Amino acid sequence: MIELRYFAWLRERVGTGHETVETEAATVADLIEELKARDEGYAFAFSDTGAIRAAVDQELVAFDAPLAGAREVAFFPPMTGG
Template identity: 75%
Template structure:
């Protein structure tokens, strides 16, 4: 599965893209796996109230299934202008 990180999440994780193998069934379970992966991931994903997620380019909640997903993207909330 491809993971993408945008804005300050990319800076905190240290990469904008990585490929992982996961047994996680939901975004929340994936986040827990990632937090255990490294201190950088744990720091970047420590406060999910300031993180949005998309599965295969569709905005979803953290309880969304990722069993068929090809890509999960994490990014800060979008603001209008």
């Protein structure tokens, strides 16, 4: 079981800020493909992966990052702090 978190416009498009999923995905990229295959809403939310960043257990990672042992995966647009 992995806890998924969504932020900013990705949260709005997915329609929730967090959910728990059962997944066999080996990497962040695999997980994105799984989510996109769910329904049109997810497919739309994840349609432009160039505009999406990911964190595994609260550390920013590349999409080829492995999910083995991960507890929490977050997806969000590029950050705009400061």
